[in-house]
Amino acid sequence: MDVRTVCLGVLSFGDTSGYGIRKAVQDGFSHFAQASLGAIYPALAKAQARGEVEPVGAADAPLEKRMFRLTEIGRVTLAEATAAVDGTETLRSPFLAGMFFAHLLEMDDVHRLVDDRLAGLRREQRRLRGLPTAEMTEGQRFTIRYALATTGASIAFLEQEGRAIVTAMQHQRIP
Amino acid sequence: MDVRTVCLGVLSFGDTSGYGIRKAVQDGFSHFAQASLGAIYPALAKAQARGEVEPVGAADAPLEKRMFRLTEIGRVTLAEATAAVDGTETLRSPFLAGMFFAHLLEMDDVHRLVDDRLAGLRREQRRLRGLPTAEMTEGQRFTIRYALATTGASIAFLEQEGRAIVTAMQHQRIP
DNA sequence: GTGAACATGTAAATTGTTACATGATTAC
DNA sequence: GTAATCATGTAACAATTTACATGTTCAC
Numbered sequence: 001m002d003v004r005t006v007c008l009g010v011l012s013f014g015d016t017s018g019y020g021i022r023k024a025v026q027d028g029f030s031h032f033a034q035a036s037l038g039a040i041y042p043a044l045a046k047a048q049a050r051g052e053v054e055p056v057g058a059a060d061a062p063l064e065k066r067m068f069r070l071t072e073i074g075r076v077t078l079a080e081a082t083a084a085v086d087g088t089e090t091l092r093s094p095f096l097a098g099m100f101f102a103h104l105l106e107m108d109d110v111h112r113l114v115d116d117r118l119a120g121l122r123r124e125q126r127r128l129r130g131l132p133t134a135e136m137t138e139g140q141r142f143t144i145r146y147a148l149a150t151t152g153a154s155i156a157f158l159e160q161e162g163r164a165i166v167t168a169m170q171h172q173r174i175p
Numbered sequence: 176m177d178v179r180t181v182c183l184g185v186l187s188f189g190d191t192s193g194y195g196i197r198k199a200v201q202d203g204f205s206h207f208a209q210a211s212l213g214a215i216y217p218a219l220a221k222a223q224a225r226g227e228v229e230p231v232g233a234a235d236a237p238l239e240k241r242m243f244r245l246t247e248i249g250r251v252t253l254a255e256a257t258a259a260v261d262g263t264e265t266l267r268s269p270f271l272a273g274m275f276f277a278h279l280l281e282m283d284d285v286h287r288l289v290d291d292r293l294a295g296l297r298r299e300q301r302r303l304r305g306l307p308t309a310e311m312t313e314g315q316r317f318t319i320r321y322a323l324a325t326t327g328a329s330i331a332f333l334e335q336e337g338r339a340i341v342t343a344m345q346h347q348r349i350p
Numbered sequence: 351g352t353g354a355a356c357a358t359g360t361a362a363a364t365t366g367t368t369a370c371a372t373g374a375t376t377a378c
Numbered sequence: 379g380t381a382a383t384c385a386t387g388t389a390a391c392a393a394t395t396t397a398c399a400t401g402t403t404c405a406c
Contacts, residue, residue: 001272002393009276019357032271039394041359063358063401082280085273087291091266096207096321097176098260101184102314105257110314116262138344139277139285146271146332153328157321169313177365194385214366216387238373238386 001085003035004043008052008078011070015056018044018066028131031124031147044068052077099165107166114162121155176260178210179218183227183253186245190231193219193241203306206299206322219243227252274340282341289337296330 001009010016010024018040025035035043047053052074056067070078095117102110128148133141176184185191185199193215200210210218222228227249231242245253270292277285303323308316 001269005272009272012276017357018359023356029275032266032268032275034265034267036395037358038360038396045359065357078276079279082273082276083284085269085288087270087273087288087293087295089266089268089270089292089295090209091207091264092209093207093264094176094260095262095264096318097180097184098257098262099314099321100204100207100318101187101253101257102317103312104254109258113260113262117264118262120262120264137278138340139274142277142336142340143271143275145336146274146329149328149332150325153324154321157324161317161320165313165317192385193387194383198384211367212386213368213388217366220387240385 001033001081002043003039004047004052005078005081006033006035007040007043007047008070008074008081011053011068012075012078015067015069017068027127031128032143047074050077102165102169107170110169111166114158114165118155118158118162121151121158125151125155176208176256177218178214179222179227180253180256181208181210182215182218182222183245183249183256186228186243187250187253190242190244192243202302206303207318222249225252277340277344282345285344286341289333289340293330293333293337296326296333300326300330 006025006029007021009029010021013024016024018037021040021044022035022037025033029035044053048055048068050073051071053068054071056069095113098105098113099110102113105113125148128144128151131144133144136144181200181204182196184204185196188199191199193212196215196219197210197212200208204210219228223230223243225248226246228243229246231244270288273280273288274285277288280288300323303319303326306319308319311319
């Protein structure tokens with residue numbers, strides 16, 4: 001799902017600004033998509049040019065908040081983009097890359113890496129648990145439960161094996 | 176981990192060609208990194224220019240296999256890149272994006288989406304289980320067990336809730 | 351009064367995907 | 379013979395990140 005579609009997706013829940021979209025993505029979408037401000041603003045401009053979103057109210061001053069509303073065209077585009085998704089998932093994990101080549105690292109670095117990942121996973125778990133599920137669609141709740149299942153499995157794995165791995169690797173280390 | 180580093184990583188296990196690197200990544204790295212041929216060849220050329228890899232043997236004919244070897248400089252670069260990784264992981268999931276906006280889809284499409292993801296996860300599980308763990312470092316085995324833990328959790332979740340969700344959503348559907 | 355968060359936007363640079371172009375070898 | 383796999387490389391295009399540039403508002 002590209003940034004333009006993500007913008008339409010956020011706006012389908014209510015009017016907001018470019019900055020607001022970033023916050024919404026960080027808070028409510030980050031378990032499956034991400035978008036930075038440098039990508040959101042051009043995407044929003046493009047979407048406006050295509051008539052998928054329209055400015056609501058008038059923002060005359062240069063650095064003033066500019067709210068957007070999803071148009072009917074935008075709603076159709078979002079539905080089409082949703083219908084076009086496939087059942088794919090790709091993980092980009094510097095963490096696992098580091099562990100894969102852990103034999104090139106100091107033991108302290110490996111330790112720090114595991115702790116960092118655990119902290120990140122716990123933060124993610126808190127975020128997911130803090131989401132207002134009551135106001136959500138069945139589908140949204142589904143994605144949160146799915147993400148909680150995998151996050152939970154990762155945490156459990158690292159809590160069990162994360163400590164042990166450092167010890168195990170010390171025996172394999174080439175001095 | 177960018178494509179150039181991935182190339183160095185693959186070559187750290189033995190000499191191979193650009194095409195061989197893609198296969199190695201698909202077979203042995205795809206649970207945390209990915210690289211397409213269109214990215215590998217330029218990355219390899221750049222790595223050669225930097226003295227991180229060198230051609231082994233001579234390939235005179237234009238479309239002949241060109242083997243590469245990791246140099247000492249390349250080994251250092253790989254170690255540095257590994258030391259620089261953080262404990263981050265990002266999931267890009269068209270699957271969850273589709274489920275998030277499932278209220279915009281036909282029930283059949285949602286069903287197909289879940290089935291697609293389940294098939295993909297089972298394929299991934301088979302790949303991970305088929306890897307030659309005996310010849311691996313502790314770190315490599317760790318990444319496989321980690322990936323199997325999350326993959327297993329996803330499969331279990333979809334097997335339990337994947338069917339039910341379609342039914343549950345029918346009650347919420349706006350006709 | 352100072353730092354964090356709010357707020358918009360541009361641009362350079364990087365990065366990567368996909369398609370194009372070409373051809374050999376291998377298994378059925 | 380024909381499809382798949384092996385094999386290299388380029389180029390157009392798309393997408394994104396990071397940094398730059400600017401300024402406000404709010405809480406402590």
